[in-house]
Amino acid sequence: MSAEVLSRDRVAVVVPIYRHSALLIEAIESVLAQEAEFGIVLILVNDGCPFAETEATCLDYARAHPGRVIYLPKPNGGLSDTRNRGIRFALETFPEVEAVYLLDADNRLRPKALARALAALEAHPEAGWVYPNIDMFGQRYAGDYGGPYSQLLHAQMNICEAGSLIRRAVFEAGVVFDTSFRKGFEDWEFFLSAAAAGFTGVNLEDFGFLYRKRPESMLREAEREGAAIRLAMREKHREAFRPAMLMRLEQAEAPRFAIYLSDRDEVALSSDPGQETERLSPEAFSQRIWLSQSDPSRHPSPPFMVVATEAGLEQLEAAKMLHWAFWALEAAADQKGISALLLQPGSEGRAGLSQSDRPEGRQVLANVLMIRTALLRETLQDESAAWINSLASAACQPAIRLLELNLPPQSAPIAGTAVFSFLSMVQRLRASPWRRGAMMQLGWRKGDIAIREAPHLILRRELSDGVAYPRLRDGGRHVGILLPLIEFGGVEKVALNFVRALRSWGFEPHLFVLERSDAAISDEWRALVGSINFLADPAFRAWGGGQGAYLGTEVPGWAQDGAHGRLLGMLHWLDVVISFHGGAAAGVMGQLRRLGIQTVSSLHLSDLSAFGRPVGNTYLSAAYEHAFDYFAPCSHQLADWCHAMGIPQDKIVAVPNAPSFPLPAEIAQASLRQRAGRDPAEPLRVMYLGRLDAQKGLERLAEVMTSAEAPRFDWRVIGGAVMAGAPLPAVVARHVEPVLTSPEELIAAYDWADVLVLLSGYEGLPLTILEAMRQGVVVIATDVGAVSEVLHDGENGVLLPLEGAVLGCLSALDRLSRDRALLRRLSERARADMNARDWVEAVRPLAQRLQAGFKSAAQK
Template sequence: MSADPEVAVVIPVFRQPALLAEALEDVLAQQNAPRFAAVVVDDGCPLPETAATALAYARRHPGRVLLQRRPNGGLPAARNTGIDFALQAWPGCRALLMLDADNRLRPHFLARAAATLDAAPPEIGWVYPDLDSFGLPQNYFLGGDYSAFLHLHENLCDAGSLIARRVFDRGLRFDPRLREGFEDWDFWLRAAEAGFRGRHLPEAGFLYRKRPESMLTHAERARPAILGGMRLNARHTLSARRLQRLEAEELPRFALTRLGRDEAQRLTDPLAPRHPPEPAEALRRRAVEAALAPSAAAFPPFWAFATEAGLAALTRARLLHNVVWQAQQILQATPALGFVLVDLVAAAQGRRGLRLPPGAVPHAPRAQLIIARSDRLLRAAREKDFDWAAPFTDAAKPPAPTLKVDLPFADAALDEDPGVFARLAEEVAALRATAAARSALLGEWRDDWRASRLRTPGLHLALNGCGAVLPWIPRQPGRQIGFVLPVFAFGGVEKVVLNQAAVLRRRGWTPHLFLTGTDHAAIPAEADGVFETVQFFPLPAIERADPRQRFFGAPIAAEPTAARNADMLGLLAVMDVVVNTHALAGQGLMGQLRRQGVRTYLGLHLNERGPHGAPVGNPLTALAYEAGYDGFLSVSRALRDWCVGQGVPPEKILVLPNAASYAADPARAAAACAARQLRAPETPLRVLFLGRLDHQKGPDRLRPIILGVADTTIEWRVVGHPVLDADPPDLSGTGVAIEPAAEGTAALDALYAWADVVLLPSRFEGAPLTIPEAQRFGCILVATDTGAVAEAVQHGVDGLLVPADEDSVVAHCIDRLRALAGDPALCRRLAAGAAARGAATDWENSMAGWIRRLEPEHAA
């Protein structure tokens, strides 16, 4: 031949010499095809007729039929031999067809397949036919838009496809280890991972010989084992983060109809759509096609109807993504519900949250959003007598649930009659009209074995173990960090997390807050922009310990149901980094997240003590789950040393000392520090107790301490609030009244500016935020030497420590306060030391080591 073949037909053969002749005859009979040649690969066949048949055809058709012989290596290896030969021998070859020796072609296959491939854009890597079988006659339709996401779950393409040379030029070959079958499926998945896509060729003319005993039959029998191995090898490509991006491009999860617009949009992330809006009628036509041919025509499995005001309010409250995730999770778990109503209300005291009141009667007219299962609306389009609205009635069993959303603000626009239910009813009527105008005949005679494309969200479970996946498509992949806590009531732990998140946000990370044990969060208004989203675990969110077993006396998480575990995993799996701080329900998820490529860290704040002084709490529990974490984040060296003593590898632990929890007024802090150096000797010493009035903080020690220094010139203030229903401490006879907890940073500044001394008579501590906050104002800390206090207060340099012995704490506190009251020079020296230490403490320096691990590309 004067020119290279443009198409190479690779025909592996083993023990099928007679069938090989049929395949070669079909290749040679191709009409109007580009220049082609057949490469027969004898895979070490012991039958002499195989080589003889191939040689006979090669002699009769020189340059059109060629023979390659190799030791037996299996079907994928034989294909690779033919591929490598064709690519090296014919630089002008632009496509290759894999034709097994027992299959056949109709005369126009190559011409039509090559023309389709030539006309396709470069990302189309192969053209695949329907599956028409002979022997056991079967005909299966494989039409519809190709989906790499669906291809991960089921094989949509036969090996008998025409493949562009550019696919092989990327180094892709069939995996020779997959001799038992599914080697073609594996090849297509790796081609898709490389960025290539398939294109369906209708009426292609490819004929598959189907016999009751064959390699495919064996592969189907061994399907779990083969598929399990394939997915294990490809696990890095199956993470929820990667698959959700693919899902968003190909098969968006939600249809969104906004009131007041004659258009709709298909999307996965409601704030990051990948597809432009389209006319409402165009979306209806998609819905009707999906109703008639759900395996070939795609439609989002959930359909949301919403007001602009409702969407804006949820976005402002950082709750939009969690609301649609909760609705998806509810509708996947209980399909009969059909709908979820979303009711938005302004919450008391500015808190935000989600509630799912059990047994609530649906009141559709109040809803700002209604999220529906699309299959219910598509059924309404097909069946005009179907009572699609039954879940909204008072007598419905089960009724459509109502998700109550507490907003941290009032919004007058939400008080209007939203009209969402009326718009939903209009859409159902319009769907029925569109369906009535379309013939119910499909125009396709073949069967379709594929499952409905409406099931796509459930495919994550088989591919990566996730249930409902949070619909979050980040604009900054690689920098999404989730902080997991049981509650967010703005205590000390929450303040630490908030400041760490703020530092990372300034460095270009996107922090998210996940709450496992509550349905509301108290985020101060000034910190509203720190977390990009606020996420609640599946409602009702309750932290549960396993009542049957403990790990060396420490509680471990109760085993969730498989479905709940999958949903919790799906909520977190879209993060790049997850930090679990004291969330028991999060512990068992960390190892699963690591297997998805998520980096996991544990935040440790203190070793609590039980009634008899024994360590209890989160650090002990963490030891049970240590293997699930990439690192531990300890607030102190003391807690780090304890963890090392318990067997945690030292290199796994990072120390992140606490800094002040809020930004003080610098002028006020400077003025307070200056005033301490000028305090007149006769001025009374001002002592402040500030904190929770619970047993840990030692408020019961205040009365004997105050009475013990009653003969000195000391002024006292006790500021705080009891925990839960606990009684306040007894301060009778002291003349000191308990003041309510300070609210706002200005009030805290005023307290620290007033105080010369801050007293911490605690029984146990982690690394109290009060210390660096007070030191900025030059306050002298008098504190029990417990936890990490000695790491933040140097005795005699910037404060005074008190031995933590229960029997002597009060006496030592009295001695320390008397010494300060009688020695103004000592006060000035310690105040200056405290101010210097406070000025040198900040969160950026504290987190530097962790940031280097998070951002190795920026490490020096």
């Protein structure tokens, strides 16, 4: 290196001074004593110190070392302003300076510190700054801040002391000290800004920085004001605390899961089990575990270990339940220490899970096992492996929660080897040559980054401590469909059609079942959604337990006072959440909005109380109007009702119901031909199709069926009971046929019928009516809900007042039986009116509003 290069000033040291007039000399001398093969310029910035001694000392040194020590007085402006001034002066005056070191006036450096630090900066071209461990003198303490730099951890605690060597490029990128941070932690904020600008730090273990620790200091003052300063920091760096950012950082820096794939004998590290990750051999993983054991502050290891086969995980992925499985296992492992998942083929069209804390040996069959790494490490320290080995027996000593998940029946069975593979891995770890050494803490400094052992808790803090669903944002538009249950109800059917339509608009829907652990998940559901999830929270109840009411509807206890963390954690990663009569789920909508998620309430009908008073999700949603971005009523009538209840018009986006399955043109034509060719002398074919419960007016139906019987009328009753209630009337029960689920079955049923009878006490806008009308079935229905929006008496069907509905229905049936021309006219008009009704078009306005919401968020 030439003499010229050797002598040029490559590092500028900036010392801000205020009131440390006497101690300042030690700082100055420590800089002058630096042993380096490059020039170092020292800039003493007097922040308007009222002590004359400060200026006198600075001037003496500046005069004694001209060109090497520079004195820069300024009016008092605070520490941040003073540092900025010195940095600006250094970079402008000394163009060859490559990095700036910030030394507080009461601290010191060891003689080789700056040479070593600059060498570290050169060795790490990707680093924006080099930061030290904190060796304190005065009140002695030595804190170890070593280990890989983590922006995730840095957002939680100040891991970089101001006494760092910072590359010029950081300042040239516009990163400065924020002068509004006057009460402390200004260095922490600075480094967060640098990280936000894309820079990272690197720790230099033997930096040689010495921090003067006294019982009373600016740091002490800052700690007293800690809460307020942290709040200000969060406000300024909001992006850094967003769940999406924290999840991304977790994936990159501190993956949550170590997934041992026993069929590949590899360990994958990841937070998102669906993402490509770092893969390790078992030996390399063993070294990581033991390294983390020996010094958890420096060396990270994933907080959960998972044992599975790649085939098993692929099966979960095919069933659209991979991420949910990891989430549920993590929640269970949190409580018990160990959780396990047993996969088995279930019934056709159903999915569900059960949980048990007393598996009594069934855990041995598990396909996936998860254990908290902290518990794993404890077992590795045990003298004997007997305790953990008992996992393989019925008398299992470790606490464990077993989840049993029913997969589609066609799923190939996968051998449950997780427990044995896990115990085999434990044996390998226990036999590791690292084991004895790793039990000894060899470093002499105290590890100060305790949170490195549990980085997964960082994201949880943003979610009311709920377990964070392990899924990264991927730029797609993910929509959560929340349903309390999925059986064969109308709301579920509407949701399914919503999902199909949302897909066509470029969204990816995901299904969340809130209240049940078992659901009717058809192949169509599975094909249309990106994932299937169960909340499985025994504390969640859609209704009940409330202390107050809004407009006569009870506000559910869970909505107001429940532990929302679990649901928040499950939904945090979505872009949109649509609650389909989710009841108490309304209680988290405000929190979801604050996370940047668009929230929608899909409304269908008001329920009736025992005394006939309207209640239910419609009123509850109005109570939580502030928490929803949009309301999506299923009819224009319901939309008018929403506005009348005080919901702003701009928030109301009607999504009128449409038939729940497509009717191909050729089938429609065939249906038309078939209907036209029917013999008018045949009995009138009358059908009821729907749920068999009190809402549907079954007692009225029974009365009609009793009077309108063969040979003039031929009846079919198709449906199943969803909710427990009174037994079916005998005449109805005699005709009951099983539920029809497939479009083909439904088309055939509508083809058969001449008339559909629906004498409900209350409704929304039933899909059955729309589907029937589309195929030319004449509908006789009570004028409840939004039925009159589509059914016009005497034009395309028969609309009856609820009062006198039985007589009205009998009269209409009689008329239609005798006047087949009337039947035909009403049929043709019904078909024509339903032709244009289409889910894709129905969802369009909502889809456009949601997309506009994404654009607006991106611009902010």
